[in-house]
Amino acid sequence: MIRLILKPFQDWGLAKRISAGVGLLLFILPLLLGLFVIEQDRKVLDEELKKRGIGLAERVSLPAVDHILHDDIWELYKLIRDITKISAATENIALYAMVLDNSGKILVHSDPLSVKLGEPIKDSVSVGGSPNPDSLLSKGILIREIRLKEESLYEISSLILRGDERLGITRIGITKRYMEEQRRRLRRDLFIASFILGASGAIVGFLIARQMIRPLNQLTRSVAALGDEQFDKDIKDIMAPVRRRDEVGLLADSFNMMIQRLKKSRKELKESEERHRSLWEHVEDSMIRVTLEKKIIAVNRRVEEVIGYPREEIAGSDISIMIPDKYCDLFDEVFQRTLKKGEKAPTIEIEVLTRDKGLISMELDMRGVTIRDEVESIQIHFRDISKRKEIEQELINAARFVTIGELTTDLTHEINNPIGIISGFAQQILAKMDEGNPSYKFVRIISEEAKRCKNVMKDLLAFSQPSSFQYSLVNPEDLINESLEFVLLLLHQKELISVKKEIQDNLPRLYLDIPRMKGVFLNIYMNAVDAMPQGGDLITQASLDGSYIKIAVSDTGKGIPEDYLDKVFTPYLTTKEGGSGIGLSISKRIVEAHNGRIEIENRLEGGARCLIWLPSHEGAIK
Amino acid sequence: MVLRGTKRFKTASILLILLILLIIPFESMEAEGPLRIAITPVLPEGHLEPNREMINYIGDRIERSAELVQRRSYQEINDLLQKGEVDVAFVGGVTYILGRDKSAMELLVAPVVFDESTNYFSYLVVRKDSPIRSLLDLKGKRFAFTDPLSTSGKLLPAYLLARINETPETFFKKYIYTYSHSSSIEAVSVGLVDGASVDSYIWDFLSSKDPESVSRLKIIERHELIGTTPVVVRNDIEPGLKERLRRVFLDMERDQRGREILNKMGIKRFVDVKDSIYNATREMFKFVERRTDPGRKKKR
Numbered sequence: 078m079i080r081l082i083l084k085p086f087q088d089w090g091l092a093k094r095i096s097a098g099v100g101l102l103l104f105i106l107p108l109l110l111g112l113f114v115i116e117q118d119r120k121v122l123d124e125e126l127k128k129r130g131i132g133l134a135e136r137v138s139l140p141a142v143d144h145i146l147h148d149d150i151w152e153l154y155k156l157i158r159d160i161t162k163i164s165a166a167t168e169n170i171a172l173y174a175m176v177l178d179n180s181g182k183i184l185v186h187s188d189p190l191s192v193k194l195g196e197p198i199k200d201s202v203s204v205g206g207s208p209n210p211d212s213l214l215s216k217g218i219l220i221r222e223i224r225l226k227e228e229s230l231y232e233i234s235s236l237i238l239r240g241d242e243r244l245g246i247t248r249i250g251i252t253k254r255y256m257e258e259q260r261r262r263l264r265r266d267l268f269i270a271s272f273i274l275g276a277s278g279a280i281v282g283f284l285i286a287r288q289m290i291r292p293l294n295q296l297t298r299s300v301a302a303l304g305d306e307q308f309d310k311d312i313k314d315i316m317a318p319v320r321r322r323d324e325v326g327l328l329a330d331s332f333n334m335m336i337q338r339l340k341k342s343r344k345e346l347k348e349s350e351e352r353h354r355s356l357w358e359h360v361e362d363s364m365i366r367v368t369l370e371k372k373i374i375a376v377n378r379r380v381e382e383v384i385g386y387p388r389e390e391i392a393g394s395d396i397s398i399m400i401p402d403k404y405c406d407l408f409d410e411v412f413q414r415t416l417k418k419g420e421k422a423p424t425i426e427i428e429v430l431t432r433d434k435g436l437i438s439m440e441l442d443m444r445g446v447t448i449r450d451e452v453e454s455i456q457i458h459f460r461d462i463s464k465r466k467e468i469e470q471e472l473i474n475a476a477r478f479v480t481i482g483e484l485t486t487d488l489t490h491e492i493n494n495p496i497g498i499i500s501g502f503a504q505q506i507l508a509k510m511d512e513g514n515p516s517y518k519f520v521r522i523i524s525e526e527a528k529r530c531k532n533v534m535k536d537l538l539a540f541s542q543p544s545s546f547q548y549s550l551v552n553p554e555d556l557i558n559e560s561l562e563f564v565l566l567l568l569h570q571k572e573l574i575s576v577k578k579e580i581q582d583n584l585p586r587l588y589l590d591i592p593r594m595k596g597v598f599l600n601i602y603m604n605a606v607d608a609m610p611q612g613g614d615l616i617t618q619a620s621l622d623g624s625y626i627k628i629a630v631s632d633t634g635k636g637i638p639e640d641y642l643d644k645v646f647t648p649y650l651t652t653k654e655g656g657s658g659i660g661l662s663i664s665k666r667i668v669e670a671h672n673g674r675i676e677i678e679n680r681l682e683g684g685a686r687c688l689i690w691l692p693s694h695e696g697a698i699k
Numbered sequence: 700m701v702l703r704g705t706k707r708f709k710t711a712s713i714l715l716i717l718l719i720l721l722i723i724p725f726e727s728m729e730a731e732g733p734l735r736i737a738i739t740p741v742l743p744e745g746h747l748e749p750n751r752e753m754i755n756y757i758g759d760r761i762e763r764s765a766e767l768v769q770r771r772s773y774q775e776i777n778d779l780l781q782k783g784e785v786d787v788a789f790v791g792g793v794t795y796i797l798g799r800d801k802s803a804m805e806l807l808v809a810p811v812v813f814d815e816s817t818n819y820f821s822y823l824v825v826r827k828d829s830p831i832r833s834l835l836d837l838k839g840k841r842f843a844f845t846d847p848l849s850t851s852g853k854l855l856p857a858y859l860l861a862r863i864n865e866t867p868e869t870f871f872k873k874y875i876y877t878y879s880h881s882s883s884i885e886a887v888s889v890g891l892v893d894g895a896s897v898d899s900y901i902w903d904f905l906s907s908k909d910p911e912s913v914s915r916l917k918i919i920e921r922h923e924l925i926g927t928t929p930v931v932v933r934n935d936i937e938p939g940l941k942e943r944l945r946r947v948f949l950d951m952e953r954d955q956r957g958r959e960i961l962n963k964m965g966i967k968r969f970v971d972v973k974d975s976i977y978n979a980t981r982e983m984f985k986f987v988e989r990r991t992d993p994g995r996k997k998k999r
Contacts, residue, residue, distance in 0.1 A: 149875075
């Protein structure tokens with residue numbers, strides 16, 4: 078209730094409110110006090126009025142004795158006329174006055190025309206007319222309250238006595254009007270006085286409050302002026318210029334101290350922000366921060382570069398403009414999960430729609446940005462994996478090609494031999510068989526078909542023969558690094574694998590078919606990584622071993638079972654689930670095609686090691 | 700030495716002061732004493748200043764201090780004259796004839812107030828809204844006389860009533876004495892009485908000086924009277940003083956100050972009159988006395 082009343086004043090300034098409060102207080106308090114006193118005074122005034130009425134009545138009654146005795150009506154009239162005239166000159170409290178004789182007849186009246194003179198008055202207090210007027214007038218005075226023409230008045234009756242003899246009654250009507258008017262006037266004066274007091278209180282209060290508040294306003298102005306550029310100024314220029322020793326002064330001091338601290342922490346914050354911005358801007362991932370409603374808040378430089386939207390253009394847009402329809406459900410699901418848990422959702426791979434409607438394969442991570450345990454926004458990391466995808470595809474193609482070629486060669490050899498035998502024996506049978514023999518025709522068909530089969534195989538071999546080796550010079554370290562790079566691109570949990578390299582300086586270059594040899598290393602590396610599902614060290618060592626360069630790839634996995642060690646290069650034999658078992662056999666053939674050697678052993682400290690010797694360029698030439 | 704000198708000075712001072720205190724009363728006393736002039740409040744209250752001016756004027760003219768003696772009724776003034784307590788008095792016609800019968804006073808002068816004669820009127824007045832049109836209509840009503848010894852205010856209406864075999868007691872429901880014509884006018888105005896008989900001189904005076912006071916009244920009957928209210932002197936007054944006083948009154952209109960006072964009082968001038976002009980009054984008085992119950996108790 079009070080709040081409701083005070084509500085409109087809450088927008089007022091402090092000075093105004095203090096002024097209003099003081100004014101109201103100074104207005105209401107004396108007013109209430111005064112009204113209380115006036116009310117208390119009412120009875121006193123009332124008694125005073127009655128006393129004055131009695132006084133007037135007695136001023137009539139005493140001299141009236143003589144006039145009644147002498148039947149001097151004129152003097153009697155003058156007496157009451159003078160009484161009403163006297164009171165008229167001052168406050169006119171006597172509305173009327175009359176003198177009655179002992180029989181209640183009106184002898185005189187201040188307004189003779191208003192009554193019938195000489196007739197008995199018709200009311201209960203007239204002598205003889207009332208139930209017991211003598212008791213009412215026991216002390217010679219009777220006061221009763223009557224109403225006359227809407228006006229409340231006291232009628233004072235006073236006995237006219239000559240010794241014990243009663244000669245008549247004086248009756249005077251005393252109006253309360255003047256008493257009430259006086260009270261009204263008092264109240265009005267009080268109101269005016271209170272108002273003046275309140276108004277001056279309000280003005281003085283306002284002036285004092287304003288005086289007190291002026292430094293506060295100065296402070297406010299100082300604070301309001303504290304823009305970015307202000308903070309770059311000297312600290313002395315931005316401190317509030319308040320020199321006082323009171324509470325306001327203390328406030329100003331605290332404020333100035335706060336400014337100093339603020340300036341310091343602002344500086345720190347700015348630096349931290351710059352560091353953060355640098356990180357944000359220069360990280361390789363495209364990063365987008367969106368609101369919980371998927372509206373883009375911020376993007377980093379990579380978004381502009383990769384997805385093609387300038388940040389001014391994309392800000393405020395819905396993230397879905399860069400998500401193709403087919404990924405929407407997936408994206409939403411991950412988004413919702415992130416939203417709910419505020420933690421990192423699993424990485425997904427989707428395609429992203431660029432500004433010029435192209436599609437880029439990207440790996441996408443989402444993380445809720447929580448501020449005080451509330452998810453405030455979502456940060457989305459887009460990692461461009463199109464290159465990796467390309468390489469992956471390329472490798473798969475290469476591997477497939479190599480594998481098919483090698484496989485065909487293998488098969489051709491396997492099939493050629495039995496077919497050669499079939500063909501040879503068929504030739505021998507035909508040479509010994511008579512042409513008339515009924516079987517001759519069939520054997521000849523066998524022989525011809527076997528020959529045709531051989532031709533087919535030959536053709537197939539010719540077709541599937543891996544393309545002739547393309548030799549070129551390569552630095553062993555580059556070869557290893559590039560191969561490793563592929564491997565790392567393919568790794569899903571690369572953080573588990575610790576890649577270590579011990580490569581001797583100034584190794585001679587190698588002269589070899591780079592794609593094929595990369596395939597070999599890839600094969601070996603993948604085997605090593607597969608051997609370490611819980612993670613471990615992937616160690617590559619390279620050193621000169623005579624005219625060979627020895628490259629060792631070690632893992633810290635569980636190693637190779639002893640009874641498999643001598644069969645690792647046998648085709649179609651594998652311990653890996655899902656493996657074809659031909660990877661190492663093909664690798665062996667490729668290495669040997671380069672006049673190299675490949676061995677696999679278990680390491681003493683655990684894990685397996687693959688050793689490859691490849692002739693150095695110099696060695697190869699020899 | 701010093702002490703004795705101071706004591707002597709003190710004694711001398713005290714003696715001097717005592718001497719001064721003794722001399723002062725004697726200095727203020729006059730050898731003859733002041734001339735005492737009695738007046739009933741003929742003029743209405745609030746208009747008494749000319750009376751005082753007149754007394755002062757007379758005192759100045761006869762080179763004696765004059766003292767105003769005011770009484771409410773003619774009877775009181777009559778008594779004062781008889782006892783020799785006043786020297787000069789303004790009285791009414793009836794007062795004069797009664798006073799002269801008792802050898803209490805001698806006629807000095809009389810004022811001219813109406814036309815150029817010493818006649819005047821008695822007006823019978825009622826309120827304007829009253830249905831009363833004559834004295835006869837006032838039967839059973841309330842009436843105001845002025846003074847029991849007033850000619851216009853009492854004798855005339857009493858005479859009129861006596862002529863129809865009525866007395867105030869039988870004719871009126873109630874009658875009162877106001878002892879002044881202006882009071883009678885007021886008594887009718889406020890309604891204390893229904894009618895009154897007043898002196899035309901006062902009526903005219905009020906009509907011109909205070910029209911408000913007569914505004915509610917109308918005159919229903921006018922009765923001419925012979926012999927205005929006279930100025931009398933004590934019977935045993937020293938003839939020289941009487942003559943000097945007579946001259947002062949007669950000469951009043953001849954000087955500026957006197958004229959101003961006369962003007963204020965509504966009097967044209969004072970003239971010599973003979974006792975015989977009051978014979979008509981005597982006749983009326985006797986007529987009323989004959990008709991009135993001899994046993995009636997006289998009002999003051």
